[in-house]
Amino acid sequence: MPRRRWRHCWRRVPLHALPELTPGQRRLSLFAVMVVLFLSALDQTIVATAMPRIIADLQGLERYAWVGTAYLLTGTVTVPIYGKLGDLYGRRPIIVLGVLIFLAGSMLCGLAGEFGPLPVIGDGMNQLILFRAIQGIGAGALATGAFATVADLFPPAERGKYAGLFGALFGLASVAGPLLGGWLTDNATVVLFGHVVAGWRWVFYVNLPLGVVALFVLMTKLPNRPGNDPGRIDWAGAGMLLATFVPLLLALSIGGHVRPWGSPEVVGLFLAALLGLGLLLWVEQRADNPVVPLALFGDPVFTRANLALFLMAMAFMGIAMFFPLYAQLVWGLSATAAGSALLPLMGGLLFSSIVCGRLASRTRQYKPLLVGGGVVLLIGIFFLAQIGPETGKWDSIWRMVLVGLGLGPGQGLYNLAVQNSVLRERIGVATASGQFFRQIGSTIGVAVFGALLVNGLARELPLRAPLLGGVPDLGQAQALAMHPERLDAATRVGVIGAFDVAVTHLFWVALGLAAVAFVVTLTIPARTLRGRDD
Known part of the structure; x- marks a missing residue:
């Protein structure tokens, strides 16, 4: 279709004129994409509580952030491509391809370092970073395909409750991920044929049975509606x-x-x-047919919602990635207990995501819910940034609940606002753009917060633990923090204090990012969600 006629496509091809699926097909399709989304969301959180043990085995605290960055980077740059491919060829084959690549990467991550240094790649930490990048290439198709499929199935006014449901599913995966990751790290070490398989490796292997279930559901239950975009990949x-x-x-x-x-x-x-x-x-x-359509940035909803989503994703990573590290190194919790410490946050996220999604569908409005969530989030992060070594269990729980309640509305409603602002023919590209900004925010967030953590430790450790003789090896400092019984009392207090200051500083940075995201959210135009006949 000529570009000059593109912007009028919605009126000529309304959603109700498109081929309809039966209610049963819609439910099965929804179930299929929920399985895929759960697989993708689980892998973003299950690794966090295992990372301190992974680093202790593979060495390389200075490369801590790159384990997450590699996954997010490849997942991010492939998102627009997968979105366009879905518009061209339908969602199902693209999601299936993504699952297959994701499972191959998961298997390789579990094997990282098992055979010692490899030619060209190097040690186990480098292997893990490379294999996480492969895993991310597959993951880029999962969330994008899931959200775009829901956009194919339901009009914006009906998507609110499903956006909330997907946000709740993310919350469920976020709850299960740290718990499962911590439990596997602490308890799943086994000896097979005389070889010790460390518990953290099962954090990656657990994706394999879930992936088989996802593939079965996708191949048997998800209809492959034909693409509606005649263009080519950019x-x-x-x-x-x-x-x-x-x-x-x-x-x-x-x-x-x-x-x-x-x-x-x-x-x-x-x-x-x-x-x-x-x-x-x-x-x-x-x-x-640009992979990032610049014309879409002329819409203030598209531009500002994606900018707010970008900033919120950065802030979220500063908390979700580094709070388990804080719990283990400052509070001395096990990996399992550190995963449990995230439960209040994820419970609040799950609750507010479901409630706000349903309210958006009922009122056909998204902005009041996003603004209210932003206020709660700012309050929650402010109090979270004031935790310390002496913070008690219940004192930390209510802070995490507030953060989760504030994060919940943004899990689905920013994406819903973007989808509501574009033509149906660009749903895949628009959804992919939203996922792109979310993931690039997460990717940059991991890199920035990782750099801030390393720099903070390099500054604090010599001041607080001078008997260590400077900071010749940050990995050694992390190992000492995990095993404080090896240190004298003064050095032990100094090492723990250094990690306390370095990590809580990240929470203050996250608060600043959330504040900027809140200001941007206030400027998003409030538009009524379209119904099936609009």
């Missing part, structure tokens, strides 16, 4: 995305620790990212 734009964000994330990860911020390597990476961004904009302006 491979040049996809390449420019990679050329922009890989050097950016590398610069954020090594700046201030591996290399000074003003070093030629870091400055060169930032310049390469800036050049990549310029080329990306140039390519997308000329592409017939």
Whole structure:
């Protein structure tokens, strides 16, 4: 269809004129994509409580953030491609492909370091980072395909309750993930054929049976509705995305620790990212079917909702990724107990996501719920940032509940606002764009918070634990914090205090990001959600 006629497509092809699925087909389709979304969400949280033990086995605290960054980076840059492929060929084959790649990456992650250093790749930590990148390539198709499928099945006014349901599913996975990850890390170590398989490896292996179930449901229950976009994939734009964000994330990860911020390597990476961004904009302006349609940024709902989602994702990663680390190293909890410490946050998230989703469907309004959630989130993070080594169990629970209640509305309603603002023919691309901004926010958040953590420890450890003789090995400091019985009393207090200050500083940064996201949310236009006949 000529580009000049594109913006009028919604009126000529209303949703109610499209081929309808029976109620039974809709329910089965919804169940299928929920299984896929659960698989994707579970893997984002199950690894967090296992990371301290993984680092202790594989070494390399300075590469802590890259285990998450590699997964999020590849998952992020593939999201727009998967969204476009779904518009072209239908959702089911793309989701199935993503599941297969995801499972292959999971198997390889479980094997990281088992055979010692590998040629070219290097030690076990490098292997894990590479295999997490492969896992992320598959994961990019999962959430995007799930949300776009729901957009195919239901009009915006009906999507609110499903957006809330998906947010609740994410909350369920977020609750189950840390608990399962911690339990496996602490209790699942086994000896097979004389070889010890560490418990944390089952954090990745557990994806395999879940993946088999997901594949079965997808292949037998999810109808493959044909694509409605006659365009082609913008491979040049996809390449420019990679050329922009890989050097950016590398610069954020090594700046201030591996290399000074003003070093030629870091400055060169930032310049390469800036050049990549310029080329990306140039390519997308000329592409017939851009992977990131710049025309969509003319819509204030699309632009501001995605910006708020980007900032919220950064803030969330600063809490979800590093709170389990704090619980284990400062409070001395086991991996299982550290996972349990996230339960109040995830319970609050699950509750508010469901309630706000239903309210959005009933009132056909999303903005009041997003604004209310933002207020609660700011209060929750403010109190969370004031925890310390002496904070008691119940004192931490109510803080985490507030954070979860504030996060819940944004899990589905920002995406709903974006979908409501675009034409049906661009649902896949718009949904992918929303997922892209969420994931790039998460990716940059992990890199930024990881760099802040490493820099904070490098500053605090020499001041608080001078008997360690500086900070020759941050991995050693982490191991000492996990085994304080090896230290004298003064050094033990100093090491724990260094981690306390370094991690709580991250929570204050998360509060600042959430505050900016709240201001952006206030500027999002309030539009009524469309119904089936609109």
